[in-house]
Amino acid sequence: MKKIIIVDDHSLFREGIKLMLESNGFGEVIAEAENGSVFLETLKTHKPDLVIMDIEMPVMNGQEATKKALEIYPDLKILVLTMLNDRENYQEMINAGALGFVLKTSGKKEFEKAIQAVINGENYFSNDLLREIILNMNAHQQSVPVAKNNVSDIHFTAREKEVLAHFCSGLTVSEIAEKLFLSIKTIEAHRSALLRKTSTKNTLNLVLFAIKNKLVEI
């Protein structure tokens, strides 16, 4: 009988997953935690064969909890179960050391496959997520060289930040030029630099990038 710990801030979700796991004979839920901090405490008295981990949680999130837990117990098998399906969260959790990644929108069958894989020490990644990643890869083509993916690593100049902020408030190139008493060509040059640095292909995606990465307030 495999021992399982569920880490998720939604009590009802924990209840449901617990029922599903136990009624299907997947294992026994020996503990639950509503955030990463409580989970780390729980590990002092419980040794699970599998951890089902959410990402977004108060006090301590999933990335930090996964990282810290694996520092102490490197053999821990962690399956991420979340509703966040963006590439960054996926990469962060994999870097933190999670073995598998499944979305809450996934079906029961996929969840069960993921559990089996992770308990056996194998990797499992949600098909929906893989599709999303592949689609994004085509859209961005060769502009995502894996190394430069950290948003905090990107350096914007003061002017670029200023221009970006204006794009994010909905202004066009000519409007920004007028506002800053600069030539249209200058604003276009700044935009080109912004597109290059963020690996985005047009202004709309640049603005979406800025919003998603909280580079601006909207």
Place this chain on the structure above:
Amino acid sequence: MKKIIIVDDHSLFREGIKLMLESNGFGEVIAEAENGSVFLETLKTHKPDLVIMDIEMPVMNGQEATKKALEIYPDLKILVLTMLNDRENYQEMINAGALGFVLKTSGKKEFEKAIQAVINGENYFSNDLLREIILNMNAHQQSVPVAKNNVSDIHFTAREKEVLAHFCSGLTVSEIAEKLFLSIKTIEAHRSALLRKTSTKNTLNLVLFAIKNKLVEI
């Protein structure tokens, strides 16, 4: 045996709640829906005693689904089960006609009490939420003077919502056309309608409008 429909975009959450309801003899889950639109279709063939409804869902959200469902079936008993604990969502759902409101962070007992109350036609509001609202009543009070009339009055067709969602994920007109197997001219027509209805002048401002007014999830 009470007949229940679960409306939530997270498949695994539906599974869990279903198991919980059925193993505790609360009723039988006769149908599930991953968004409001699918739910409205489901109502044509199923007559539930209770609907458990999420708020944030793609295609059609909980507010709209609740409103439309109650227009057709005024006696429908709807219990909102969500992780959104802000006053706006609470008020909108109550205005839409939901009888109860429970957070996903709530415990099983509170959930069961809410179900019993709503099935009997009574109201039930999550204690956590009530506390939150009472705490914030003084802080917000007059700060939101019901100035939200414009946005909720706008009516988008199903196609328009679909196209809008694709714009908000950063796709261009030609990419959306390819994705939906439609002509570029068709997508342009939908965009023109969206720009007209939202009083925006270009796609970027349309997307910013949608994000600011929470018409889409980003």
Place this chain on the structure above:
DNA sequence: GTAAAAATAAGGGTTTACACTAATAATTTT
């Protein structure tokens, strides 16, 4: 004080966005 980076600007080219008009078929409402 020289090299590097940043800010500015232009020319020229392709692609996409957007407005306006118009038309047909399907669906829904009355």
Place this chain on the structure above:
DNA sequence: AAAATTATTAGTGTAAACCCTTATTTTTAC
């Protein structure tokens, strides 16, 4: 059954977006 709305597609034209190269001035850095 008739009317209204929705979904679809097209043509035409202007404006804006976007790419590429080049280049000067200013600021920053070592």
